Amino acid sequence: MNSRIAYIAFNTFREAVRDRVLYNLIAFALLLSGAAILVGEVSIDIERLVVVNLGLTAVSLFGVVIAIFIGIGLVSKEIEKRTLYTVLSRPVLRWEFVVGKFFGLTGTLVVNTFFMAVGVLLALLYVAHKFEKMDAWVLVALYFIILQFLIVCGLALFFSSFSTPLMSAVFTFALFVIGSLAEDLRGFARITQGVAGLLAKSIAYLVPNFSALNVINQVAHGDAIPGRLILYNSVYALLYSAMAISGAVLIFQRRNLK
């Protein structure tokens, strides 16, 4: 990685940490430990299912909320506060700034997810008393969640490069919700004919396919995740986020910083 991108990424990470973004881990830990204790008391044989489902869903939602709310301010906040002026008056290219910010935020989310993952695994150990082979799929689900974050960060950054923070949050969240239903949309597109079918197909394939990245239910039931899906999802998430970042860069390159 270009060293300037690394410096910007590290500064973004440091800012998130000092702005107490990682404090969400406390809420997460309380939620998960409460759930684990409660599940242990009331359920029979489905402790694992509940803990994995609840834990991974919380990891995903907490991360998406952080990705959206920090992502939309990554560039716009710097313009508004004019911190960008002293950065761009140095030998820093605009694309380096955008990419550095992206890596800084995704780095924050990876660290955040790491601690949450430890929490999920500890809760799992608490209710099941031992790890089983199928628990390895939980790690794959966590990896897919991180891939989701890459796309969400890219989209937040893309929208914030030309829109207000509020509208960027709305657009990104709307795309996350629609993208979580992408498989249903694709199914609907297959059975629809004519112009409506074409439109449905376009939307179904244009929105990010978050549903393919959500394997929480499968891993909660101990189902294996095919290697092909891991490869497909990895390439898909990288390409999609790269496209979103490229869009953000293209817009930001031409933007007057008034």
Next chain:
Amino acid sequence: MAAIEILDLEKSYLVGFWRKRPKLALRRLRLTIEEGEVFGFLGPNGAGKTTTLKLLMGLVFPTAGTARILGLDMDDPRVKSQIGFLPEQPYFYDHLTARELLNYYGQLSGVPAKGRSARVEQMLARVGLSDSAGVQLRKFSKGMLQRVGLAQAILHEPKLVFLDEPMSGLDPMGRREVRDLIQQLRHEGKTVFFSTHILSDAEALCDRVGVIHQGELRGVGAVAELTSETQGKVEIVFFAEQVPAALASLGAEARVSGDMVNAVLPEEQQDAALDVLRRERIKLISLTPVRRSLEEYYIQKLQPNEGRKDDGRNEDDRKQESRKGVGV
């Protein structure tokens, strides 16, 4: 080589609901700043000073024209490693300490890791922030932020420093310190381009000044020349408790303060006035020709249509260009 050559730089923004109405922020600016010069860019708020600096920094893009900085095109990425910039009312990453911020900017500016820390400490000492180096910037006062701003602008030893309203919001002591710093930069042979509307600072610091108003350069001149122009009047100061009637009859505009009189009268009446003082045995304190102040020059240049010619340039530009041999 000229440090800055601004060649018909122009900027207009599209305004209105549909963003179709152009609003001119800067009109065909043509200006040359020589290396080692301290140049003051004067003008009231909204005159186009900050727009000019933002254009030169690549923060906004010109509608027309271009500029060369240190012999390179203003878009050339190599320019940025040789310039320093202090924006108006700077705001920095407030989660960082002053030391961390300077280190970060040092990294971005390509200051080698070896010696970077020492350089940062040196800069902190230079702007008087060594004791607050470990404090987060969110706890800094406006004056302290301005000092951090100055430190980051000169951290990487740039050849050319752009300062946008560097004295703005500072107390008298802070202004003095900034003035000293600009003087030091001049002694180090750096070129300084700074915008201000505090004329006394410009008069004390600048080799040349330019006056901009409503997006248009109204005049450029060497401070020494502008302030050495006499106005055909002399100022006489002498001990007296009232203005002698004979002096008043010579057309003197006099002001009494305590046991001193300060009288301004036409140059041709100077001898007659001295005769009056001799005759009335009044003790003379001083006699000096009245020179034009920078303030008077500035006010004159802000008048509508002042100094403009059909080609958009003005008399001072022509004089400067012919003196420097700049081609038009």
